[in-house]
Amino acid sequence: MLCFKNAQQVDQVNVLDRAFHYGDGCFTTARIRDSEVELWDRHLMRLQDSNMRLSLQADLSYIEQTLEALKQYEPVLNGTLKIILSRGIGQRGYSLPEHAADVWVFYYPQPIQNFQYQEIKSGILQQALGLTMPSLLGLKTLNRLEQVMLKQEADQKGWIEALVCDVQGLIVEGVSSNCFIRINNTWITPELRYNGVMGVMRAEILARMQQHAVQCEVREIGLDELEQIQSLFFCNALSPMKMVTQLEQRQLDCAPCIELFNSLRLDQMPTYASLQA
Numbered sequence: 001m002l003c004f005k006n007a008q009q010v011d012q013v014n015v016l017d018r019a020f021h022y023g024d025g026c027f028t029t030a031r032i033r034d035s036e037v038e039l040w041d042r043h044l045m046r047l048q049d050s051n052m053r054l055s056l057q058a059d060l061s062y063i064e065q066t067l068e069a070l071k072q073y074e075p076v077l078n079g080t081l082k083i084i085l086s087r088g089i090g091q092r093g094y095s096l097p098e099h100a101a102d103v104w105v106f107y108y109p110q111p112i113q114n115f116q117y118q119e120i121k122s123g124i125l126q127q128a129l130g131l132t133m134p135s136l137l138g139l140k141t142l143n144r145l146e147q148v149m150l151k152q153e154a155d156q157k158g159w160i161e162a163l164v165c166d167v168q169g170l171i172v173e174g175v176s177s178n179c180f181i182r183i184n185n186t187w188i189t190p191e192l193r194y195n196g197v198m199g200v201m202r203a204e205i206l207a208r209m210q211q212h213a214v215q216c217e218v219r220e221i222g223l224d225e226l227e228q229i230q231s232l233f234f235c236n237a238l239s240p241m242k243m244v245t246q247l248e249q250r251q252l253d254c255a256p257c258i259e260l261f262n263s264l265r266l267d268q269m270p271t272y273a274s275l276q277a
Helices: 018-022 039-051 061-070 144-157 198-211 221-226 255-263
Strands: 002-005 025-033 036-038 079-086 100-109 118-122 124-129 162-166 170-174 177-184 186-192 217-220 227-234 238-249
Touching: 002 061, 002 079, 002 170, 025 039, 025 162, 036 039, 039 079, 039 198, 061 100, 118 227, 124 144, 170 186, 170 221, 177 198, 186 198, 198 227, 198 238, 227 255, 238 255
Parallel strands: 118 238, 124 162, 186 217
Antiparallel strands: 002 100, 025 036, 025 079, 079 100, 162 170, 170 177, 177 186, 177 227, 227 238
């Protein structure tokens, strides 16, 4: 793993960094293949939106500068990038420092294979998400403590991924993924009106569904509809489809998931060589 802060390689974090004290910042995680970032336009939109809504004022051009610096270590980059915008060093207290946020890029080299769907068993977690402050809705902030606790429960149950509800009894997403659910032969994805992360793969799949005239409702899904679920899959930037074969004790129909994967060509994602912000 290599780490860069504002395009300079580092191996330490200042103890006064607000990311450590308050989770003050945001992040995105992306696949990089042959030095090109998959779904970069969507990752960039996420970072730009968070940068503006959180008043971070980060210089996103540091990302491309970092990738150029990384090529000194590996001429061809393959693996995972985690890009963090941190408010940076600040004094004690919640008041914002006046300087621009720092841009951190973590590079995890690994062999890249084509996207394939995965088959998993899953269920629904007992712990529930709270409601998000409206101005933070959909952002992938650094404060992921809810997901940490949810992942602990999922691990204890032996599930790679699981459905998560909120305190109102609405299905929201997976622990680290968005979800698509098939009910009455129609695809649905939760509306994310009160909480949840607006994922880049979710946005890509919704766009492809529209292009291929695949009907998909974006609406609230209540726990009372749990028994009506015919098919279910989870998705995120590192995996377009984790297809659920068994939900709790009930077998699900995987054929619609496989058909969707093939028709939307989810094994192929656009890449972008230029990362100009």
